[in-house]
Amino acid sequence: xQRGALRAIGYHAARWAVVIVFAVLLAFPFYWMLITTFxxxxxxxxxxxxxxxxxxxxxxxxxxxxxGQTSYLRWVTNTAIVGVLVVAITLVLALPAAYALTRxxxxxxxxxxIGIFLTYLVPPTLLFIPLSRVVSLLNLQDTIxxxxxxxxxxxxxxxxxxxxxxFKSIPRELEDAAMVDGLTRLGAxxxxxxxxSLSGILTVVIFTFTLVTQEFVYALTFISPESQQMLGVGxxxxxxxxxxxYWGSLMAACLIASVPIAIxxxxxxxxxxxxxxxxxxx
Amino acid sequence: MAMKVEDHAPPPPVGxxxxxxxxxxxxxxxxxxxxxxxxxxxxxxPAVLYLAALIGVPLVLAFVYAFTxxxxxxxxxxxxxxxxxxxxxxxxxxxxxxxxxxxxxxxxQVLVIVGSTILSLALEDKFHGRGFVRFLILLPWVxxxxxxxxxxxxxxxxxxxxxxxxxxxxxxxxPFSAPMWLGEPHLAMASVILVHTWRLLPFSTVxxxxxxxxxxxxxPEAAEVDGAGFWRILFQINIPMMLPIINVAVLFGIIxxxxxxxxxxxxxxxxxxxxxxxxxxxxFFTGILAGDLSQGAAISLFLVPILVIVAYLMLxxxxxxxxx
Numbered sequence: 001x002q003r004g005a006l007r008a009i010g011y012h013a014a015r016w017a018v019v020i021v022f023a024v025l026l027a028f029p030f031y032w033m034l035i036t037t038f039x040x041x042x043x044x045x046x047x048x049x050x051x052x053x054x055x056x057x058x059x060x061x062x063x064x065x066x067x068g069q070t071s072y073l074r075w076v077t078n079t080a081i082v083g084v085l086v087v088a089i090t091l092v093l094a095l096p097a098a099y100a101l102t103r104x105x106x107x108x109x110x111x112x113x114i115g116i117f118l119t120y121l122v123p124p125t126l127l128f129i130p131l132s133r134v135v136s137l138l139n140l141q142d143t144i145x146x147x148x149x150x151x152x153x154x155x156x157x158x159x160x161x162x163x164x165x166x167f168k169s170i171p172r173e174l175e176d177a178a179m180v181d182g183l184t185r186l187g188a189x190x191x192x193x194x195x196x197s198l199s200g201i202l203t204v205v206i207f208t209f210t211l212v213t214q215e216f217v218y219a220l221t222f223i224s225p226e227s228q229q230m231l232g233v234g235x236x237x238x239x240x241x242x243x244x245x246y247w248g249s250l251m252a253a254c255l256i257a258s259v260p261i262a263i264x265x266x267x268x269x270x271x272x273x274x275x276x277x278x279x280x281x282x
Numbered sequence: 283m284a285m286k287v288e289d290h291a292p293p294p295p296v297g298x299x300x301x302x303x304x305x306x307x308x309x310x311x312x313x314x315x316x317x318x319x320x321x322x323x324x325x326x327x328p329a330v331l332y333l334a335a336l337i338g339v340p341l342v343l344a345f346v347y348a349f350t351x352x353x354x355x356x357x358x359x360x361x362x363x364x365x366x367x368x369x370x371x372x373x374x375x376x377x378x379x380x381x382x383x384x385x386x387x388x389x390x391q392v393l394v395i396v397g398s399t400i401l402s403l404a405l406e407d408k409f410h411g412r413g414f415v416r417f418l419i420l421l422p423w424v425x426x427x428x429x430x431x432x433x434x435x436x437x438x439x440x441x442x443x444x445x446x447x448x449x450x451x452x453x454x455x456x457p458f459s460a461p462m463w464l465g466e467p468h469l470a471m472a473s474v475i476l477v478h479t480w481r482l483l484p485f486s487t488v489x490x491x492x493x494x495x496x497x498x499x500x501x502p503e504a505a506e507v508d509g510a511g512f513w514r515i516l517f518q519i520n521i522p523m524m525l526p527i528i529n530v531a532v533l534f535g536i537i538x539x540x541x542x543x544x545x546x547x548x549x550x551x552x553x554x555x556x557x558x559x560x561x562x563x564x565x566f567f568t569g570i571l572a573g574d575l576s577q578g579a580a581i582s583l584f585l586v587p588i589l590v591i592v593a594y595l596m597l598x599x600x601x602x603x604x605x606x
């Protein structure tokens with residue numbers, strides 16, 4: 001009995017130790033962004049100072065520089081516009097496709113669904129070279145339209161896959177009953193299935209939006225002017241002037257963009273993961 | 283879950299149940315299966331055509347480019363056979379990148395799997411504050427990676443690195459003699475691997491957590507009652523039962539690592555002296571920055587064998603899930 005109690009305490013302590021060590025290691029860079037954002041330049045670049053604390057009073061100078069003298073807000077706007085457009089394109093393409101593949105095409109639908117999921121595995125770093133040529137043939141290079149056209153190629157496959165999971169959980173009898181009541185198949189999809197799948201659709205919206213903010217390779221490849229840049233490329237490319245790093249503003253830029261996206265993604269995480277576990281979890 | 287196909291007892295065709303209840307046949311539903319399939323094709327073909335245009339065509343083009351001499355800005359191109367492959371195979375940068383890609387992938391995946399297995403077991407049971415801890419742990423995965431990598435670039439700065447400040451404060455190094463994390467070949471490779479591990483560990487952890495919820499608790503509990511110790515339960519019961527889900531995490535991890543260039547591009551741009559160059563970053567520098575599309579395409583084609591193997595393993599796993 002005594003031994004059992006000791007053992008339970010041991011487990012408990014070990015678990016907390018593991019959790020705390022990992023949480024500190026994983027979250028540390030974000031703490032570092034936070035403290036760097038508010039430190040005076042003189043404080044940042046004095047080697048004798050303890051870097052973990054404020055040796056001089058905190059300042060807003062880096063934030064003022066970021067919002068006043070850089071294109072940061074422009075990049076935020078570009079990213080938001082692209083995000084909204086890509087979400088719209090993704091929903092228009094993925095919703096009907098996912099429904100058709102779950103309900104209308106029998107076992108072939110499932111096969112095609114798996115095939116579409118596999119296209120998600122084809123990485124941007126394999127496609128970016130031919131796509132750069134396609135984008136320039138379409139005269140879209142150096143504008144946000146290039147990524148508006150290309151981004152759905154990785155948001156659509158995963159969204160179809162996620163939505164197929166949602167549609168499968170809707171009982172067929174609901175649609176059958178609606179069709180007996182006079183709705184067509186398409187009507188049943190628009191008026192019945194879409195409204196009751198709202199939480200699945202919301203998941204796809206959030207997923208698509210966060211993927212747009214996280215993408216790096218295509219934006220780096222297709223867009224070079226500062227004013228057309230996306231957030232994820234603009235910050236590392238244009239906030240670095242020559243060999244001078246404005247670390248305060250740079251860290252502020254990273255933190256301000258990361259945290260809202262992280263919170264949003266975190267809320268819907270369990271549903272995305274359900275899409276990744278490919279049948280290994282029932 | 284998602285990949286179940288009813289192999290043995292196909293469900294009655296759509297509408298049949300309703301029709302038999304209804305009695306006499308209604309004309310427009312004479313062939314409901316046919317109509318449903320036609321509508322189905324109309325509904326999924328826009329997505330399929332879009333994916334064919336934006337993934338299928340570029341994929342074919344990547345193969346075509348690799349056998350021609352197409353350059354940025356040149357209108358015409360010629361078939362050159364295996365010439366591009368011959369010349370990249372002779373380039374020391376390419377060989378280095380090929381080796382680095384494997385080191386980068388294998389080492390970071392081993393670290394990710396060991397770390398995420400430990401972490402997911404520690405996070406499995408509910409405890410006070412679990413939601414907040416989970417948010418902190420997930421930050422590296424959910425925040426844009428190019429921004430997270432910039433954070434690391436500051437942490438690993440050659441002069442103001444906080445790690446070096448600690449090492450100097452603890453008297454491991456004298457001031458100004460602490461390691462240049464991104465400036466020395468081996469340290470740079472280690473840094474790139476660690477930052478990528480930092481990025482993927484949360485993803486793998488949540489996948490394993492999802493898998494753990496599906497594992498019945500009574501088996502390890504029975505083993506404990508029978509007197510099995512912690513390590514024995516861990517290695518002979520828990521980890522073997524987690525293997526299918528660990529496989530899922532590893533397969534996605536391999537894809538996300540082998541084909542990634544963001545961490546390398548931001549932290550080191552492949553340097554110093556190509557010591558951190560990987561295949562995707564070399565393809566970018568060759569194909570996009572230097573404008574040699576054909577050689578860039580040829581380099582990126584070396585990603586294909588790994589992708590094919592992973593896709594095959596995933597299909598096999600999905601097939602197995604269908605049968606059981």
